[in-house]
Amino acid sequence: MQTVRLNNNTFWGRLPAYLCCAAVMFTALSVAPRAHAQAASAAAAVDPATRQSAAQWLDRIQQAAQQQNYVGTFVYQRGNFVQSSRVTHYATKSDGEFEQLESLDGKPRKMLRHNDDLYTFVPERKLCVVEKRQNKDAFPALLATSGSEVLSVYDPKMLGTDRVAGIDSQVIELDPKDGYRYAYKLWADAKTGLLLRSQMLDPSNGQVLQQLSFTQVSIGVPVDKAPIANGMRNLAGWTVVRPPLQSVDMEAQGWNFGQNVPGFRKIRELRRPMAARDANDPPIPVDQAVFSDGLSAVSIFVEPVEHNSRKEGAGSTGATHVLVKRDGDYWITLLGEVPQATLQQFASAIEYKASK
16 A cells, blocks of 8 residues: 655645544554454453542643633644644623633634634634534544543543643543544643643553644633624625535435444534636545544545546645545545544545445
8 A cells, every 4th residue: 555645745734624623733453453352351450449530630621711811822733843822712601601722823813712613813814713612522622422431431540730831730641442543631720620731642652643732821810802792793805705615414325334443433424615726627526434432533525536536545744644445436544643443444445435
């Protein structure tokens, strides 16, 4: 199988069109069962009190991200790539959530959000992309499900206290029970539960694969929502684009993804058009199924071969792996912050039968 080169001339360069990712604005298959067996025996050593405490902390982290007022600067690191962003978050029971996220490095980017209404501003093009938020686990949020469900595939360790950005924090490590996912290390504010730092680790050697961390943050401070609300209303001079996005039933179209990777469940299916490489060709309909174990996620993209240049292969950048294969008249692309073996396992279970 050919190695996919992850540059602007391949799938990687088109990744933003697939994911619309606001979060950052931003080995072999035989290893997994053996690792799972080893972890299963270790799982018995995690006492119920530790598991319950960890589950409660995970839920507190998610609630704090949605319910607390906070203003801060955080840094995303992956290999040699470093990007800093500033976040302002306001929340009340009556008004819901207002959030502003600004990139501080590279080209200016700004995202404004009220609940699930998301506005992304690209100043050099005077472009504003308006859409519905799809993922609710962007830093400092964390989970796509409850803490107890996450711990069905991760074993927790309570590692005591530490300080991040001058704030006392509780440290939690989540070790995978098998070889299909990475480990996580989390620092949560001891008072509010707000996530202050998150590391993704290679469980085999403890290497930090990527990290998100506040360098400065103020929690529980008064936040003025007016600039955020006004910015979403005052769009004069901006070209406003609302990408068509719709739910889709991929099973009804003949796709069966199987369920052979423990802990992962399908959380959404979407269809969005993507521009073809040739401007004279019509947009390419791309269907996306997202699977999550609560922390890690895998996206499976399906698109027609027609008007589409692609090569089979696999590649990675940091903790993110990609696998591209062809199934008849369709290209299938699997993407996720999981080991390559996980994508291969997902790919082996995909079946297509044309609907009659």
